[in-house]
Amino acid sequence: MSPSAYAGVDVGGGGVRVRIEAGEESAYGEDAAPVPRERGRVDLHRLADRIAASVEEMGVDRLDTMAIGVTGLPGLVREPGTLWDALRPRFGLGALVVAGDMVTTHVGALGFAPGVVVAAGTGVITLGTDLDGVWNQADGWGHLLGDHGSGTWVGQQGLHAALRAHDGRAGGSPALLERMTARFGPPLDLVAFVYESASPAHCLASFAPSVAEAARAGDPVSRRIWTEAGRQLAQTAVAAASGLEPVFSWGGRLFDAEDLLMEPFQSAVSALLPGARFAAPRGTSADGALALARAAAADGPLPPRHPYLYVFAETPAAITPTGGPGAQPPPRTR
Amino acid sequence: MSPSAYAGVDVGGGGVRVRIEAGEESAYGEDAAPVPRERGRVDLHRLADRIAASVEEMGVDRLDTMAIGVTGLPGLVREPGTLWDALRPRFGLGALVVAGDMVTTHVGALGFAPGVVVAAGTGVITLGTDLDGVWNQADGWGHLLGDHGSGTWVGQQGLHAALRAHDGRAGGSPALLERMTARFGPPLDLVAFVYESASPAHCLASFAPSVAEAARAGDPVSRRIWTEAGRQLAQTAVAAASGLEPVFSWGGRLFDAEDLLMEPFQSAVSALLPGARFAAPRGTSADGALALARAAAADGPLPPRHPYLYVFAETPAAITPTGGPGAQPPPRTR
Incomplete structure (x- = not known):
C-alpha cells in the first residue's frame, strides 16, 4: 500500500x-x-x-x-x-x-496560531485571523486599486522616478533612469512593453529588483521607495489586527529584500501599535x-x-x- | 463651387x-x-x-x-x-x-505662439514648444507609468482613499467610501468592474467627478488629492519650459474643476519658476x-x-x- x-x-x-x-x-x-x-x-x-x-x-x-x-x-x-x-x-x-x-x-x-500576516509579492494582501471568528482582510485590491507597498508598487514607483528624471520633473532618479534604460531601452519601448502586456502588474514588478539594487548602491530616491513600501505594509498590517493579539508575521517574495524593508515595516507597525510583537515566518x-x-x-x-x-x-x-x-x-x- | x-x-x-x-x-x-x-x-x-x-x-x-x-x-x-x-x-x-x-x-x-501647455483629461501630457526648434514633452506616459495629476490619477487616488477607509487603513476617506459604494457597489464589484474593463484608466477616471464633489463638500482627503494633482501638473509643466519664455496655459476636461485645481497649479508653478506667466486658453x-x-x-x-x-x-x-x-x-x- x-x-x-x-x-x-x-x-x-x-x-x-x-x-x-x-x-x-x-x-x-x-x-x-x-x-x-x-x-x-x-x-x-x-x-x-x-x-x-x-x-x-x-x-x-x-x-x-x-x-x-x-x-x-x-x-x-x-x-x-x-x-x-x-x-x-x-x-x-x-x-x-x-x-x-x-x-x-x-x-x-x-502555523495555525492567531495573528496578522502580510503576504507581499507581486501584490499585497494582509490577513488577521484566528481561523475562527476573526477574519480581517486589508488591501489585496490589485495594482490599480491598492497593493500598496507590493512588488508591483515598488517597481512602479521606481519607473515613475526614472521617467521623472527623463522628463526633468521633480522627484526623479538618474540612477533608476539608467537602470530602466539598460533594462527596457528608451521610454517608448517601455511603454509598449507595459501597455501591450497581458500582465502589466508583472511587468511593473519586474523592476522592483532594480530598485533594490539602486537602493543598496545608495540612491536616495530608491531608498525612500523601500522605506515608504515598509510604511504602507505596516498601515495595512495594523488595519488587520483588530480583535487579535498584536502578533505580526510576513511572507512572500518581497521580503527577500528584508534588508531594505524590515526595519521600516517593523518600526512603522510599532509606532502605530505600541506593544506589537513580530514572529519570523516558520514557512x-x-x-x-x-x-x-x-x-x-x-x-x-x-x-x-x-x-x-x-x-x-x-x-x-x-x-x-x-x-x-x-x-x-x-x-x-x- | x-x-x-x-x-x-x-x-x-x-x-x-x-x-x-x-x-x-x-x-x-x-x-x-x-x-x-x-x-x-x-x-x-x-x-x-x-x-x-x-x-x-x-x-x-x-x-x-x-x-x-x-x-x-x-x-x-x-x-x-x-x-x-x-x-x-x-x-x-x-x-x-x-x-x-x-x-x-x-x-x-x-494659437501658434510659443509656451507650455498642459493637456489634462483622462491622461496628462505637457508640451513646451515654439513649433520650431524647441519640443519639450513631459509626462504622457499613461496611467501605469505616469499621468500624474490627470483625471485617471485623481479618480484612482480617490478610490485608494475609499478602500483605505473600507480596510481601516491610514489615509482613508469615509466620504469617498460612501460615494464609491453608491457608485460601484461593494468593493468586489468595483474590482470586477475595473480589472475586467477593456479600458481600466477610463474606469478610474470616471470617479474623478465624485472626488471633486467630495472636495467641494469639504472632505479634507479629497481636497488634498486635488491640491496634489495641481502640484503634479505644475512639476510637469515646469519640466517642459526649458528654452522657452515662461508662458503657461492649459486645456482638457480636467480643468473643468478649475475651482479645485487652478490655484494649486499656478502657485506651484510660480514657486518652482518665479516670473511664470499664465494665459487662459483661447480654445x-x-x-x-x-x-x-x-x-x-x-x-x-x-x-x-x-x-x-x-x-x-x-x-x-x-x-x-x-x-x-x-x-x-x-x-x-x-
Missing part, C-alpha cells in the same frame, strides 16, 4: 510553487511563468492544467489531498469548484482546499498549503469560510473520520 | 470631438464613447471609422483638409498613415495632419486641430516633427503653393 500523499500549491504573481509529501519523501517544484489570466482575472481552467503539469513533472500521479493558495482571491477568482472538477479525476483526490494566498501564507508563517505559502492539505486528511479541513477558504471533498464522511497521516485513504469513486 | 471645408478632430480619453468649418458655417459634434483600443494601444482602423461616422453624422461628405489630435501619441500610436489611407478616399482629403493631442491642445490654447484641442487643418490648406502645414506631428498630402506641390483660405482647392486624384 502506498503512503498517503499530499500536495500544497502556492499560486502567486510570481508563478506556481508546489510542495509534495508522501510518507517520508518530499519534493518541491517551481514554475515561474506568470499565472494565466483573462482580463485580469485568474483563468482557472488554464491554471488547473498548469498545476497538474507541475505535479506530474515531479513524478506524482495520485494524491490524497491537495490545497491551493491562489492570488487574487477574493474578487478575481469566481468559481473555485473549477479546480476541483479539473484536478480530482486527474489525481484521484479525496479532498481539495482552495484558499486565498493570504490564508496559505498565514498558515505557513504562524512559506507553499508550506502553509501543504499543512492545510495534511490537516484536511488528518482532522478534516478547517471549516470553509467564504471568500477565503473553500473545501471540496468526495463526501463529508469520506474525510472527517479517517484520522491521522498515514491512515487508510478514504474510499474513492472515479 | 462649394467653399473650402476643414475639420479639426480631438481624440481624447473622453471620446471624439469634431469641429467643422465650411465657408461661414461651422459645426461641432461629440461622441463620448471611449476611444477604441487594442491592448492599451489606440486602434487606428476602428478610430478612422469612428471619426468618419462622426463627420458624416454632421452631414459632411467632402473635406479639403482635416487635422486630428490623438491621445497617446507618441508611443501608443504607431502608424498614423493608417488614418490617411482610411480617411482620404472617404472625404476626398487633400491633406491630413495627425498630431499628438498635446500639439492640438497647444495650438488651441496659445480647445478641437479648435487647435481646426486651426492646424486651416493652416495646412492656407500656408502649407507646419513641418512634420516625429513623433508629434505627421503630415499627409496628395503631393507636396499640391499643398504648399495654393495659398489662403478660400483659394482653389488643390487638384486631387482619386
Whole structure:
C-alpha cells in the first residue's frame, strides 16, 4: 500500500510553487511563468492544467489531498469548484482546499496560531485571523486599486522616478533612469512593453529588483521607495489586527529584500501599535498549503469560510473520520 | 463651387470631438464613447471609422483638409498613415495632419505662439514648444507609468482613499467610501468592474467627478488629492519650459474643476519658476486641430516633427503653393 500523499500549491504573481509529501519523501517544484489570466482575472481552467503539469513533472500521479493558495482571491477568482472538477479525476483526490494566498501564507508563517500576516509579492494582501471568528482582510485590491507597498508598487514607483528624471520633473532618479534604460531601452519601448502586456502588474514588478539594487548602491530616491513600501505594509498590517493579539508575521517574495524593508515595516507597525510583537515566518505559502492539505486528511479541513477558504471533498464522511497521516485513504469513486 | 471645408478632430480619453468649418458655417459634434483600443494601444482602423461616422453624422461628405489630435501619441500610436489611407478616399482629403493631442491642445490654447501647455483629461501630457526648434514633452506616459495629476490619477487616488477607509487603513476617506459604494457597489464589484474593463484608466477616471464633489463638500482627503494633482501638473509643466519664455496655459476636461485645481497649479508653478506667466486658453484641442487643418490648406502645414506631428498630402506641390483660405482647392486624384 502506498503512503498517503499530499500536495500544497502556492499560486502567486510570481508563478506556481508546489510542495509534495508522501510518507517520508518530499519534493518541491517551481514554475515561474506568470499565472494565466483573462482580463485580469485568474483563468482557472488554464491554471488547473498548469498545476497538474507541475505535479506530474515531479513524478506524482495520485494524491490524497491537495490545497491551493491562489492570488487574487477574493474578487478575481469566481468559481473555485473549477479546480476541483479539473484536478480530482486527474489525481484521484479525496479532498481539495482552495484558499486565498493570504490564508496559505498565514498558515505557513504562524502555523495555525492567531495573528496578522502580510503576504507581499507581486501584490499585497494582509490577513488577521484566528481561523475562527476573526477574519480581517486589508488591501489585496490589485495594482490599480491598492497593493500598496507590493512588488508591483515598488517597481512602479521606481519607473515613475526614472521617467521623472527623463522628463526633468521633480522627484526623479538618474540612477533608476539608467537602470530602466539598460533594462527596457528608451521610454517608448517601455511603454509598449507595459501597455501591450497581458500582465502589466508583472511587468511593473519586474523592476522592483532594480530598485533594490539602486537602493543598496545608495540612491536616495530608491531608498525612500523601500522605506515608504515598509510604511504602507505596516498601515495595512495594523488595519488587520483588530480583535487579535498584536502578533505580526510576513511572507512572500518581497521580503527577500528584508534588508531594505524590515526595519521600516517593523518600526512603522510599532509606532502605530505600541506593544506589537513580530514572529519570523516558520514557512512559506507553499508550506502553509501543504499543512492545510495534511490537516484536511488528518482532522478534516478547517471549516470553509467564504471568500477565503473553500473545501471540496468526495463526501463529508469520506474525510472527517479517517484520522491521522498515514491512515487508510478514504474510499474513492472515479 | 462649394467653399473650402476643414475639420479639426480631438481624440481624447473622453471620446471624439469634431469641429467643422465650411465657408461661414461651422459645426461641432461629440461622441463620448471611449476611444477604441487594442491592448492599451489606440486602434487606428476602428478610430478612422469612428471619426468618419462622426463627420458624416454632421452631414459632411467632402473635406479639403482635416487635422486630428490623438491621445497617446507618441508611443501608443504607431502608424498614423493608417488614418490617411482610411480617411482620404472617404472625404476626398487633400491633406491630413495627425498630431499628438498635446500639439492640438497647444495650438488651441496659445494659437501658434510659443509656451507650455498642459493637456489634462483622462491622461496628462505637457508640451513646451515654439513649433520650431524647441519640443519639450513631459509626462504622457499613461496611467501605469505616469499621468500624474490627470483625471485617471485623481479618480484612482480617490478610490485608494475609499478602500483605505473600507480596510481601516491610514489615509482613508469615509466620504469617498460612501460615494464609491453608491457608485460601484461593494468593493468586489468595483474590482470586477475595473480589472475586467477593456479600458481600466477610463474606469478610474470616471470617479474623478465624485472626488471633486467630495472636495467641494469639504472632505479634507479629497481636497488634498486635488491640491496634489495641481502640484503634479505644475512639476510637469515646469519640466517642459526649458528654452522657452515662461508662458503657461492649459486645456482638457480636467480643468473643468478649475475651482479645485487652478490655484494649486499656478502657485506651484510660480514657486518652482518665479516670473511664470499664465494665459487662459483661447480654445480647445478641437479648435487647435481646426486651426492646424486651416493652416495646412492656407500656408502649407507646419513641418512634420516625429513623433508629434505627421503630415499627409496628395503631393507636396499640391499643398504648399495654393495659398489662403478660400483659394482653389488643390487638384486631387482619386
